[in-house]
Amino acid sequence: MTAEATLTRFREYMVGPSRFITLLSCFELGLVDALRDSGPQTAQQLADVAGVTPDAVQQLLHLMVKDDFVTYDEAAETYTLGGLADIAGADLNRVLSISTMIKVLMLRQGYYMTESVRAGKPVGLKEFYGFDGNVYDAATVHAELRESWGKAMDTYTAHIDPWFFENVEIPEGARVLDLAGNTGLGAILTHKLKGSPGLHVTTFDLPKKEQDALRNFREHGIEDRCGFIGGDVFQGVPSGFTVVMIKHFLDMFDKNEVFAILKGVNSAVEIGSLVHILVPVYPENVKDSYGVDFFPAFFLGCAMGKGGPQKLSTYRTWLADCGFEVTNAIAQNPADMPPDSWAAQAILSARKVR
Numbered sequence: 520m521t522a523e524a525t526l527t528r529f530r531e532y533m534v535g536p537s538r539f540i541t542l543l544s545c546f547e548l549g550l551v552d553a554l555r556d557s558g559p560q561t562a563q564q565l566a567d568v569a570g571v572t573p574d575a576v577q578q579l580l581h582l583m584v585k586d587d588f589v590t591y592d593e594a595a596e597t598y599t600l601g602g603l604a605d606i607a608g609a610d611l612n613r614v615l616s617i618s619t620m621i622k623v624l625m626l627r628q629g630y631y632m633t634e635s636v637r638a639g640k641p642v643g644l645k646e647f648y649g650f651d652g653n654v655y656d657a658a659t660v661h662a663e664l665r666e667s668w669g670k671a672m673d674t675y676t677a678h679i680d681p682w683f684f685e686n687v688e689i690p691e692g693a694r695v696l697d698l699a700g701n702t703g704l705g706a707i708l709t710h711k712l713k714g715s716p717g718l719h720v721t722t723f724d725l726p727k728k729e730q731d732a733l734r735n736f737r738e739h740g741i742e743d744r745c746g747f748i749g750g751d752v753f754q755g756v757p758s759g760f761t762v763v764m765i766k767h768f769l770d771m772f773d774k775n776e777v778f779a780i781l782k783g784v785n786s787a788v789e790i791g792s793l794v795h796i797l798v799p800v801y802p803e804n805v806k807d808s809y810g811v812d813f814f815p816a817f818f819l820g821c822a823m824g825k826g827g828p829q830k831l832s833t834y835r836t837w838l839a840d841c842g843f844e845v846t847n848a849i850a851q852n853p854a855d856m857p858p859d860s861w862a863a864q865a866i867l868s869a870r871k872v873r
Contacts, residue, residue: 536626541582543618550576551603554589559597614859616671623667624654625821632820640824653771654822659727676704676767679797679864684712686849686866687795689762692717696760698784699752699768700724703732706745709764721746723757752780756787763788766797771818771826774837781841785871792871794843799828800850800865809861831865843869 545551548569554560562573580598583589590601628643635642644650650657658665697705700722709720722732726749736742748757763784769777802808818826835845850865
């Protein structure tokens with residue numbers, strides 16, 4: 520790459536945050552909704568809706584016009600939805616929920632990303648919320664984090680978990696452990712999507728999540744087919760299970776901790792037992808990835824101060840090193856994913872062989 524091309528690319532990085540926040544502000548001020556609901560509008564009409572000046576509206580919408588989200592009629596001096604007019608409601612809700620999460624969770628804490636990398640924990644949580652820990656624990660006590668992160672993750676989980684269950688083997692009557700299963704959604708979906716006579720699913724997570732999990736089991740009428748074990752995966756994994764699911768978890772950690780988790784699972788199960796892993800992955804050629812645009816900042820700067828996805832080949836090697844034989848490894852086809860996606864998920868299924 521030439522020096523000129525490199526500086527041009529650098530410009531895209533510099534204006535990235537300002538482009539993002541300008542776009543999101545147009546939604547938060549109600550400008551997009553006003554155009555969707557009422558058709559062509561002048562800057563003054565939009566200003567009246569948003570309670571701002573028409574000058575501010577014009578400034579904000581320059582970028583929207585430039586990128587064809589909105590069109591502008593010079594003669595009539597009116598704005599109309601451009602490309603945004605064709606976006607389905609479900610798609611718009613998805614990108615807005617993730618955008619809000621980025622604003623609340625990442626832009627603020629990203630200021631301290633360098634310090635977080637050095638400390639190995641998210642310094643921004645301490646600076647802004649007085650919380651010394653990771654974002655997942657912080658979300659349990661800070662509503663702002665819980666609402667922004669939780670909505671985006673619930674939307675994402677509802678989309679990806681059915682694909683996971685379509686592609687994994689849960690033998691009839693299996694004893695399943697959902698490792699780091701939070702408050703029981705994975706157990707509930709296992710019964711819903713892979714149910715069989717005698718199937719029992721146990722959620723394993725921190726003790727403070729037990730009551731919420733048990734309540735969820737009761738509300739879904741499966742309390743007799745589910746259980747909860749409180750504990751810390753780094754202190755030991757419960758034994759007596761024939762299938763272990765590890766979903767939305769391994770990417771939170773660096774290699775040594777991933778090995779500790781996998782070896783803990785290996786020690787807890789018998790030869791031939793199954794493990795099913797769901798993780799986001801980078802493509803083998805990172806130049807083909809949007810994940811590398813997002814995940815380092817999310818995990819290192821905001822969520823954990825460590826961790827991040829790996830390549831599918833890396834996870835295969837790590838499983839083999841920890842005593843498992845991979846029986847199936849598939850990644851989402853980017854062509855089947857929404858065009859705004861940056862994270863391809865992968866499933867790795869394996870059996871304990873030693």
